[in-house]
Amino acid sequence: MSEPTLLVLDADPPPRLGRLAGRARVLHADASTLAEQLPLADVLLVWDFSSQAVRHAWPGPGPRPRWVHTASAGADHLLCPELVASDTVVTNARGIFDRPIAEYVAGLVLAFAKDLPGSLELQRERRWKHRETERVAGTRACVVGSGPIGQAIAATLTALGVHTAVVGRTARAGVHGQDDLDRLLAGADWVVSVAPLTSSTRGMFSARRFDLMRPSARFINVGRGQLVVEADLVDALSRRSIAGAALDVFEEEPLPSDSPLWGVPGLLVSPHMSGDTVGWRDALGEQFVEFFELWAAGKPLPNVIDKSRGYVPG
């Protein structure tokens, strides 16, 4: 077989691809050139997870890559109906973000329990104000999303003594199905949103579900912004229907500087960074090179997404 053509959708060149020298012809595209270059590609590497360019370019004319890899856990940004219906295999970066995101969520849980934001605020005011804090051990968490990231979050919270339930699309060993979701939300001190974004999860955290939660509950979203109806969350916080929230992902990213979300009391905002530990780009590049070598050798690819569901099945 002649050298396959690898098309990379990215702003900056990904690390580690130099290792494919002599084994692939590497082309680059951005949102404006993707449509014209797509027919040339055997493989598409979607490096920029925030781009919607694949959705827009894929339905056009001409041949399409046989394999698309996204350097992200979610695949919602590329799964247009035409790609879903095609024979193209889609893989993701499952495995890279699990532990970092689990640590990030544990950090948020402890920060809420120990009122670290309050301490930082009081420090700025140079005020010594003792408060009683919360014990994390013995509390209850509901992790919505049963993929490897959700499982890693559950393992980390469990290690801290938190009684943790995981909810997925369908029940299986160690995972609750959708039927249990509302009951588990109602009993949780911590609700963690890390489900894949699909037609059935979009907007799942709306007023009805916030109203189910305990007034002392905190809600944490490290999945996708569109899982949450942001206006309903703001309303739930202002009515004190829940006690606090942390969003690392948003309907619109970057969050515009004039968004009201920046200033909502009880809401912590961070810039979609929960999984991005030092070296994350290298790890993503290495994972892709490893997958490329399997693909070039005709071996089965790991992390194949069930395109009709939108994620790698458990």
Place this chain on the structure above:
Amino acid sequence: MSEPTLLVLDADPPPRLGRLAGRARVLHADASTLAEQLPLADVLLVWDFSSQAVRHAWPGPGPRPRWVHTASAGADHLLCPELVASDTVVTNARGIFDRPIAEYVAGLVLAFAKDLPGSLELQRERRWKHRETERVAGTRACVVGSGPIGQAIAATLTALGVHTAVVGRTARAGVHGQDDLDRLLAGADWVVSVAPLTSSTRGMFSARRFDLMRPSARFINVGRGQLVVEADLVDALSRRSIAGAALDVFEEEPLPSDSPLWGVPGLLVSPHMSGDTVGWRDALGEQFVEFFELWAAGKPLPNVIDKSRGYVPG
């Protein structure tokens, strides 16, 4: 035996002591009346751990209580030479603060690793600024203090995947001795100070030891303020000899509003609250009542401090 006299040194009446009605005559004292009431007491309950009143009143004339209990982990605030030399038994609140402080330290470690203070600062400025964060799993911690709080901290950090060494006064199973301290400090990403305050630990974290630490290290003090030479810590932070620090305890408490410590870049200040979870006062009161019942029945007391060392031996 007639009803014993229990003298309580406190600002507010402790909870749960009502359960001793009919079994003890309860008197109260403050710093100004302790000296005159001390000869009347069979038992002294030191409820206010921040008071130095026992040190001042104990050396005076007259009989002394046979048992002193402090509702704190540390006993440094009462161990004057005359009390150390006496036959009086001193007990502490060992066991109440272990898990809460361990969670608090884990929260600080994760907050540093995930730059939560930076995210809160950027949120106030309404700035979306992605940063790479640190993985906690695989890092190294050195916990200085091998009592139950130090052990709980080590267990919690270990559960998060941190390689954790504990240093005590003398080596024993699972605990390094003083000979290993400098070497362990030099290799640690996290240094946690939770040693008892004694003549040999006072000021142990001074310029020499901060200079041993890694430039990326963070230092956390949840023991006693006097373990640290605060000016040396400020200097180490300003020279970037270490990367950050969190102090929950201080040479002077409450920390005066004009203290420079409030404004040192990279230093998190909190008001001696790491162990104080909701219900802590009840737990301390219950523990004392339980000990009182043992004492009144002539049974051995738990948590007896080795007064010459200043803590309950491991």
